[in-house]
Amino acid sequence: MRVVGCGLRRQFEDAWKMRFYAMLVAVLATLQFLLAGRSAMHGLMIGGVFGILGHWRATWVSSARVQGNSVRADLVRRLETMGYCMTRGPGELTPDLPRWSRFDSQNVQLKTIDGAVDVSGPYYVLKRLARNVAVES
Numbered sequence: 718m719r720v721v722g723c724g725l726r727r728q729f730e731d732a733w734k735m736r737f738y739a740m741l742v743a744v745l746a747t748l749q750f751l752l753a754g755r756s757a758m759h760g761l762m763i764g765g766v767f768g769i770l771g772h773w774r775a776t777w778v779s780s781a782r783v784q785g786n787s788v789r790a791d792l793v794r795r796l797e798t799m800g801y802c803m804t805r806g807p808g809e810l811t812p813d814l815p816r817w818s819r820f821d822s823q824n825v826q827l828k829t830i831d832g833a834v835d836v837s838g839p840y841y842v843l844k845r846l847a848r849n850v851a852v853e854s
């Protein structure tokens with residue numbers, strides 16, 4: 718199972734996540750402006766930007782393909798042990814969290830195409846699945 722990142726356009730489809738990042742950058746920039754001249758604020762701004770970039774990379778919407786239809790049930794079981802549940806339909810799993818505390822890009826979609834299962838979701842979830850799935854693509 719090889720995890721491949723989706724394009725930048727796909728990342729911007731989750732408007733709430735992008736607004737959240739923009740708000741964080743705006744708050745950090747405002748604090749930087751209001752408290753100019755304090756060296757601790759420079760460190761906070763730099764650390765905050767790197768934290769946002771790290772989070773964006775970890776939650777980057779990615780995809781992977783696993784050969785074999787029989788793997789689908791195993792993937793669903795593994796996702797359920799990771800805190801996901803089937804709420805929207807047979808092919809989409811969402812984190813078992815209140816709606817206000819999660820983004821749509823955290824959802825995992827499973828699609829069966831030509832004898833293989835296409836999995837798309839956050840990078841960190843797919844990398845964890847790739848470590849646990851014994852079937853190679």
